[in-house]
Amino acid sequence: MTRAHARVPVKLHRNVTLIRASEPIVAEELMARRSLARLVLARLSDTVLLVKPDEADAAVAELKKMGQTPRIAR
Amino acid sequence: MALISGSGPTPPHPARDGAPTTPADDPRRAFRWSLSRLSPTVLRLLAERRGFEPEADADDGAAIAAELVDQLDDPTIAAAIRERLDENERSAVALFGLTENPRWPARGLAHALSVLGASAEDVINGLLKRGLLVVAADGPIVGTSAPQRGPSVEGPDLLIHPALSSGARIRPPIDPPIPVCEAVAQIREADGLEPILRLAALWQRLGAEPVRLTQTGALYKRDRERIAEDAVISGPFRDAPADAPDPAGLLMELAKRIGLIHLDSSRELLVASPADFWTENAVHLPQMIASAWLGLRSWREWSETEPSASSTAPAVGEPLIYLRPALMLWLAGLAPEDWVTLDDLAEHLNTVFPDWDRLSFRDDSDATEPRRARRERRPSRGGQAKQTLERVLLGAASALGLVRSADEKTTGRKAVQLTALGRYAMRVDSPPATPPPFEKFLFAQPNLDVIAYRQGLTPRLIGSLSQFAWWTKIDAAIEMRLTRESIAGGLQWGMSVGRMLEILTRHSQNPLPSALKDAVERWASHRERVVFYEAATLIEFDSRRDRDHAVERWTKGNGEPFIPVGERFILVEDPRDVPTGRISTTAARDYRLPPERCVTVEDDGVTLVLDPSRTDLLIDAELGRFADETPALGPDPADPLRPTERRFVITPASLRRGLELGLTPSLLTDWFKRRAGTEPPPAVKLMARPSQGGAKPWRAVHRLVLHVPSVELLDGVMQHPMTRSWLGDRLGPTAVEVPEEHADQLRAALRELGVEVEIS
Numbered sequence: 001m002t003r004a005h006a007r008v009p010v011k012l013h014r015n016v017t018l019i020r021a022s023e024p025i026v027a028e029e030l031m032a033r034r035s036l037a038r039l040v041l042a043r044l045s046d047t048v049l050l051v052k053p054d055e056a057d058a059a060v061a062e063l064k065k066m067g068q069t070p071r072i073a074r
Numbered sequence: 075m076a077l078i079s080g081s082g083p084t085p086p087h088p089a090r091d092g093a094p095t096t097p098a099d100d101p102r103r104a105f106r107w108s109l110s111r112l113s114p115t116v117l118r119l120l121a122e123r124r125g126f127e128p129e130a131d132a133d134d135g136a137a138i139a140a141e142l143v144d145q146l147d148d149p150t151i152a153a154a155i156r157e158r159l160d161e162n163e164r165s166a167v168a169l170f171g172l173t174e175n176p177r178w179p180a181r182g183l184a185h186a187l188s189v190l191g192a193s194a195e196d197v198i199n200g201l202l203k204r205g206l207l208v209v210a211a212d213g214p215i216v217g218t219s220a221p222q223r224g225p226s227v228e229g230p231d232l233l234i235h236p237a238l239s240s241g242a243r244i245r246p247p248i249d250p251p252i253p254v255c256e257a258v259a260q261i262r263e264a265d266g267l268e269p270i271l272r273l274a275a276l277w278q279r280l281g282a283e284p285v286r287l288t289q290t291g292a293l294y295k296r297d298r299e300r301i302a303e304d305a306v307i308s309g310p311f312r313d314a315p316a317d318a319p320d321p322a323g324l325l326m327e328l329a330k331r332i333g334l335i336h337l338d339s340s341r342e343l344l345v346a347s348p349a350d351f352w353t354e355n356a357v358h359l360p361q362m363i364a365s366a367w368l369g370l371r372s373w374r375e376w377s378e379t380e381p382s383a384s385s386t387a388p389a390v391g392e393p394l395i396y397l398r399p400a401l402m403l404w405l406a407g408l409a410p411e412d413w414v415t416l417d418d419l420a421e422h423l424n425t426v427f428p429d430w431d432r433l434s435f436r437d438d439s440d441a442t443e444p445r446r447a448r449r450e451r452r453p454s455r456g457g458q459a460k461q462t463l464e465r466v467l468l469g470a471a472s473a474l475g476l477v478r479s480a481d482e483k484t485t486g487r488k489a490v491q492l493t494a495l496g497r498y499a500m501r502v503d504s505p506p507a508t509p510p511p512f513e514k515f516l517f518a519q520p521n522l523d524v525i526a527y528r529q530g531l532t533p534r535l536i537g538s539l540s541q542f543a544w545w546t547k548i549d550a551a552i553e554m555r556l557t558r559e560s561i562a563g564g565l566q567w568g569m570s571v572g573r574m575l576e577i578l579t580r581h582s583q584n585p586l587p588s589a590l591k592d593a594v595e596r597w598a599s600h601r602e603r604v605v606f607y608e609a610a611t612l613i614e615f616d617s618r619r620d621r622d623h624a625v626e627r628w629t630k631g632n633g634e635p636f637i638p639v640g641e642r643f644i645l646v647e648d649p650r651d652v653p654t655g656r657i658s659t660t661a662a663r664d665y666r667l668p669p670e671r672c673v674t675v676e677d678d679g680v681t682l683v684l685d686p687s688r689t690d691l692l693i694d695a696e697l698g699r700f701a702d703e704t705p706a707l708g709p710d711p712a713d714p715l716r717p718t719e720r721r722f723v724i725t726p727a728s729l730r731r732g733l734e735l736g737l738t739p740s741l742l743t744d745w746f747k748r749r750a751g752t753e754p755p756p757a758v759k760l761m762a763r764p765s766q767g768g769a770k771p772w773r774a775v776h777r778l779v780l781h782v783p784s785v786e787l788l789d790g791v792m793q794h795p796m797t798r799s800w801l802g803d804r805l806g807p808t809a810v811e812v813p814e815e816h817a818d819q820l821r822a823a824l825r826e827l828g829v830e831v832e833i834s
Contacts, residue, residue: 008623014611016612044640053665
């Protein structure tokens with residue numbers, strides 16, 4: 001089997017709660033807010049933040065308090 | 075009343091234990107379940123009265139019940155059964171159908187039937203005896219002994235097969251005839267838009283922020299206050315001649331009944347249903363609201379408690395719930411052009427059923443008191459009757475556009491008749507004519523306020539506008555406001571900016587102000603600055619090379635590329651876009667489930683090894699707080715393809731870092747139990763022990779130890795009276811501590827015994 005047709009071994013992470021910012025500076029702005037930062041477990045990249053799985057509602061509420069109007073992907 | 079009831083066990087609740095049960099949400103199965111609780115003998119009798127011989131074994135109750143239900147499933151048989159019902163039985167069945175409630179309390183059904191002039195006891199028993207009604211098996215079980223008058227206060231619920239009630243033809247009562255009035259003036263009729271607009275406002279409010287429910291199903295204080303302070307939802311109905319109590323409560327219950335809002339899966343939040351509701355139900359919405367009101371039980375026209383009532387007395391007003399459809403049926407029996415004054419209607423009902431305006435079922439519990447005495451005890455009888463009619467017919471019924479009111483010309487008395495919508499809702503007329511379209515009904519202002527004239531609004535347009543414009547005032551003219559949040563809400567419901575501007579442009583009398591267009595577009599673009607994924611999928615590759623290769627070649631179902639994240643991930647918003655045909659899943663982790671054990675502690679107690687097949691994204695963040703990653707050991711020679719194990723070490727510095735970030739010994743213990751399945755190792759506990767500032771330092775001392783060639787010789791030294799006084803603790807088989815201050819004495823004593831001691 002050629003590489004093009006081989007199945008690629010991967011690990012799947014399902015039902016992950018994330019925030020994705022359009023630019024790194026936006027992610028910085030979000031992380032500068034302490035009440036939101038404490039709900040973030042890790043920064044997976046410059047623009048993607050891993051949110052605590054059971055804090056989704058709180059994170060959305062914090063984003064709205066910051067004046068953000070995030071698109072919410074359910 | 076002799077009620078045929080089951081004697082089987084009360085079925086368990088499905089949500090509590092998951093056992094097979096009566097599904098309360100499925101009326102047909104609930105009906106069948108309740109029938110199956112009856113004894114086979116009773117079931118055979120029911121079948122016989124329906125005129126058929128069951129094929130099932132004579133003692134197989136469940137099978138006979140199934141046959142009785144199957145019969146009603148057949149539309150032809152159900153129609154034939156309905157045809158054979160007498161007028162009063164048909165009224166009973168119609169009450170179930172009109173209110174879209176397959177479950178009625180026996181006392182409520184008896185009250186409504188009595189108001190309609192039927193002998194409630196005979197009607198209900200007749201239907202029970204043919205298995206066309208059944209006592210709900212999950213309700214209170216009653217015996218077969220017949221009380222003297224009507225069902226008791228604590229009476230059971232009655233169920234009907236939905237196929238029997240849904241197709242029932244309505245024949246409103248006409249006997250005795252209602253006296254109609256001659257001519258009327260000052261006709262007042264609501265356009266029926268107000269409840270739809272206010273329901274839409276409630277829907278958009280819950281879309282922006284759901285309300286939270288307590289365990290008893292009441293709103294939390296904060297949400298209750300939020301709703302109460304919102305004048306659009308809680309203000310009195312402007313279109314009704316009489317006030318409806320608790321408008322917000324009425325709207326909330328109507329919204330639940332029509333499916334505009336619903337409980338989320340946690341059953342703790344009331345949330346808005348998807349925007350599709352409006353496109354799917356716009357045409358029938360007025361009729362849906364009317365049916366919902368007819369069968370509404372969690373809201374009452376009369377909810378005040380009697381001034382003399384004790385704190386434990388039930389709230390009055392329950393009979394009005396069942397009076398509601400009966401009153402509407404009486405009005406439906408009038409010709410469309412006929413009016414009846416409230417006074418004449420009250421008098422008419424007095425002759426049909428003197429207790430029609432009762433405010434509580436509690437009276438029945440006091441069977442020793444004659445009815446006449448009870449009636450005479452009531453203050454202001456006429457006032458109560460009039461108030462009852464006003465509350466039901468001039469309150470919510472008028473606000474919903476089901477009843478119009480007027481003044482009798484000669485006397486000035488208030489008169490009522492059903493509107494076209496009311497007659498349609500009562501199934502005695504065809505749907506009301508659609509008003510001519512009025513396209514240009516909006517006036518959009520540069521300050522982002524939008525005025526709407528009611529003539530142009532339809533349920534469909536109300537639904538569309540509700541998605542992106544915040545209702546701020548509902549009056550003769552309607553006011554909306556466009557805000558960043560409302561536009562974001564519209565996008566969240568799936569409406570594009572283009573569609574929002576198209577709706578505004580199409581219906582606006584004036585060209586849309588450029589400031590308005592700019593603001594909408596700016597807000598919409600702002601929304602993509604931050605995307606919140608509630609349940610995204612991350613695909614983790616073994617290497618960056620593999621990930622980049624996938625990003626380069628793979629696309630989602632709609633042709634869009636996948637989003638790379640970090641070094642080795644791609645982000646998939648919709649799990650249906652996961653390219654299952656291209657991947658081989660070596661491990662999977664669902665973040666809605668509790669974290670898995672994925673850590674092994676090495677013998678040194680401070681080195682933690684991760685199991686690559688069980689780790690998740692959280693583990694790095696968790697470990698990073700109090701441990702440091704060490705270089706990997708390299709591939710396993712026995713299994714070079716096996717992913718390399720990652721190792722972390724807990725050092726005093728790393729642990730101090732964790733403690734500074736808020737980690738406590740108890741949190742650490744909890745983490746070790748969840749992730750490693752064990753208590754923290756002693757080496758970690760040693761480092762994590764509470765700070766002992768000011769405590770005495772551990773003591774370390776030099777000790778003199780006497781080493782003796784054999785156990786026996788040391789036994790001798792420790793026993794001998796010349797030497798034993800100068801010794802300390804025995805430290806081992808051939809070693810004993812010697813206090814320094816006794817060293818000289820011990821050396822002298824041993825010398826006398828012929829042993830020289832050398833101290834080094």
